[in-house]
Structures are given as structure tokens and as C-alpha cells.
Amino acid sequence: MEAIEVTGLRKTYNGRDAVAGIDLVVARGEIFSLLGPNGAGKTTTVEILEGHRRRTAGDVRVLGEDPGKAGSAWRSRIGIVLQDADDAADLTVHETVRHIAGFYPSPRKPDEVIELVGLTAKRNDKIRTLSGGQRRRVDVALGIVGSPELLFLDEPTTGFDPEARRQFWELIRTLAGDGTTIVLTTHYLDEAEALADRLAVVADGRIVAEGTPATLGGRAASEARVSWTEDGLVRSEQVADPSDLIRHLVTSGADLTTLTITRPTLEDTYLDLIGATR
Numbered sequence: 001m002e003a004i005e006v007t008g009l010r011k012t013y014n015g016r017d018a019v020a021g022i023d024l025v026v027a028r029g030e031i032f033s034l035l036g037p038n039g040a041g042k043t044t045t046v047e048i049l050e051g052h053r054r055r056t057a058g059d060v061r062v063l064g065e066d067p068g069k070a071g072s073a074w075r076s077r078i079g080i081v082l083q084d085a086d087d088a089a090d091l092t093v094h095e096t097v098r099h100i101a102g103f104y105p106s107p108r109k110p111d112e113v114i115e116l117v118g119l120t121a122k123r124n125d126k127i128r129t130l131s132g133g134q135r136r137r138v139d140v141a142l143g144i145v146g147s148p149e150l151l152f153l154d155e156p157t158t159g160f161d162p163e164a165r166r167q168f169w170e171l172i173r174t175l176a177g178d179g180t181t182i183v184l185t186t187h188y189l190d191e192a193e194a195l196a197d198r199l200a201v202v203a204d205g206r207i208v209a210e211g212t213p214a215t216l217g218g219r220a221a222s223e224a225r226v227s228w229t230e231d232g233l234v235r236s237e238q239v240a241d242p243s244d245l246i247r248h249l250v251t252s253g254a255d256l257t258t259l260t261i262t263r264p265t266l267e268d269t270y271l272d273l274i275g276a277t278r
């Protein structure tokens with residue numbers, strides 16, 4: 001069984017489509033990322049999958065159930081990390097995690113979760129004394145303390161410093177390695193590229209491209225740009241397969257210390273995709 005199956009999902013606000021017909025399958029154990037500009041319909045889609053918003057039309061199955069009708073047993077199998085969650089500021093990190101753990105039938109140990117998110121040194125500090133990035137880690141701790149089979153992460157690393165982001169990525173890989181299915185909404189393309197097995201680009205309520213980070217939007221098949229220096233001048237050429245050109249450069253004695261071969265970045269492809277819908 002797939003973790004998520006969506007067909008023909010639509011959501012209309014005041015006669016206007018925020019989600020205009022989305023089909024989606026997320027396999028169990030997969031890290032799936034939703035990318036898209038502000039207002040594209042990502043949060044609406046994810047909140048429908050979480051059972052927090054009603055849909056206008058379409059079929060949705062999450063862990064085999066319709067989120068619009070599923071009960072508390074289903075809810076306890078899902079973890080959610082929201083944008084800007086509001087934590088109880090006067091409790092300590094440990095108290096907060098322990099409190100939330102109490103709502104789940106088979107939670108992780110609070111101290112284990114605190115360690116996983118890198119907050120052991122802050123275990124006994126009140127939430128209100130934490131920095132923005134540290135609070136975000138508490139949000140992540142609360143999302144995973146119930147040992148969810150499926151974890152929704154909405155912009156999880158906003159406000160993280162670079163080291164905290166790397167640590168968080170490791171945590172996500174660890175969770176995925178343990179079989180947790182992860183749906184990640186992010187504006188950071190490097191994050192999607194580093195983590196996602198597959199990703200979908202949403203624009204104007206529709207999926208405009210779907211694939212692995214390497215193949216999205218024909219990226220893998222795009223021409224490579226080869227550049228090098230010749231007689232003191234920078235030269236560059238765009239070719240499908242750089243092998244012949246490089247062989248030629250080697251035999252012709254070109255200066256290869258400055259040789260670079262680049263293909264479109266995920267960001268180039270993404271901007272093309274969303275630009276095409278505007």
C-alpha cells in the first residue's frame with residue numbers, strides 16, 4: 001500500500017481554485033518534497049492530507065484512510081511540524097516533549113527525541129528562553145515524538161543556522177532510514193535536492209513537474225556547458241555529451257586548469273518551470 005494516494009484533488013475558496021486538480025502518489029518510506037512559489041497551493045494540499053482542511057473534490061487516501069473522516073487512531077500514526085507552531089513557552093523542553101508524548105499510544109522516549117533534535121543541553125530550559133532556531137527544533141521534536149509512520153514537515157528549517165540545517169538533514173535521513181515516510185514542503189531548493197527521493201513542483205494549484213531531483217524537468221538530459229581557457233581567453237560551449245569535446249581539448253593542449261562542466265541547477269530548472277506558468 002502507498003502512504004499517500006491523491007486523485008483529482010481540488011480546493012476552491014470563494015469560487016477560485018487554490019488546488020486545481022492534483023494527482024499524487026507517495027510510496028512508503030519515501031522522502032517526497034513539494035516545491036512551489038508563495039500561494040501555489042502547497043499548504044492547502046498538505047493540510048487536506050493532514051485532515052485539517054476539507055477538500056472541494058477528489059479522492060485522498062493517507063495511510064489507507066480518508067483524512068476527512070479518519071479518527072484518532074489514524075491521527076496518532078501521523079506527525080506534523082507546522083510553520084510557526086506556538087509552543088507552551090513556560091514549560092521546559094523536556095516537560096513539553098513529555099507532555100505531548102503522553103497523547104500517543106507508542107511514543108519515543110522524550111530524552112531520545114531531545115537528543116535526536118540536538119537539544120540535550122537545553123533539556124531543562126524554558127521554551128521562551130530558546131532562540132528561534134532552537135524553538136523550531138522543539139517543533140520537530142513534537143512532530144516525531146509519537147513515532148509517526150508519516151511525517152509532514154512544512155518549511156522545517158526556516159531560521160536554522162547552516163550547521164543546524166545539516167544536523168536536521170541528518171535527522172531526516174535517520175528517520176527515513178527507519179522507514180518513516182516524509183512529506184517535506186520547502187522553499188529551499190538545496191534542501192529538496194539534498195533530501196528528497198522525489199519532488200513535485202506546484203504552481204497555480206497544479207503539479208507542473210514531478211521527478212527525482214536529478215531528472216526533474218529534463219534536467220539530466222539538458223546540455224552541459226563546458227568552459228575552459230584558450231590563449232588567455234575564456235571559451236565555452238554547450239554540448240549534449242561533453243566526452244568528445246574534452247578529448248579534443250586534451251589532445252589540443254588547451255589549458256584545463258580552469259575547465260568546468262555544468263548542467264542546469266535545480267534552481268534553474270525550478271525557475272523555468274514556475275516562470276512558464278506566469
Ligand SMILES: Nc1ncnc2c1ncn2[C@@H]1O[C@H](COP(=O)(O)OP(=O)(O)OP(=O)(O)O)[C@@H](O)[C@H]1O
Pocket residue numbers: 013014018036037038039040041042043044045
Ligand atoms: N482560508 C483561505 N481562504 C481563502 N483563500 C485561501 C485560504 N487559504 C489559502 N488561500 C489561497 O489559496 C492559495 C494557495 O494558498 P496556500 O497557502 O496553499 O499556498 P502555499 O503554496 O502554501 O504558499 P506559501 O509558500 O506562501 O506557504 C492562495 O492564493 C491563498 O491566498
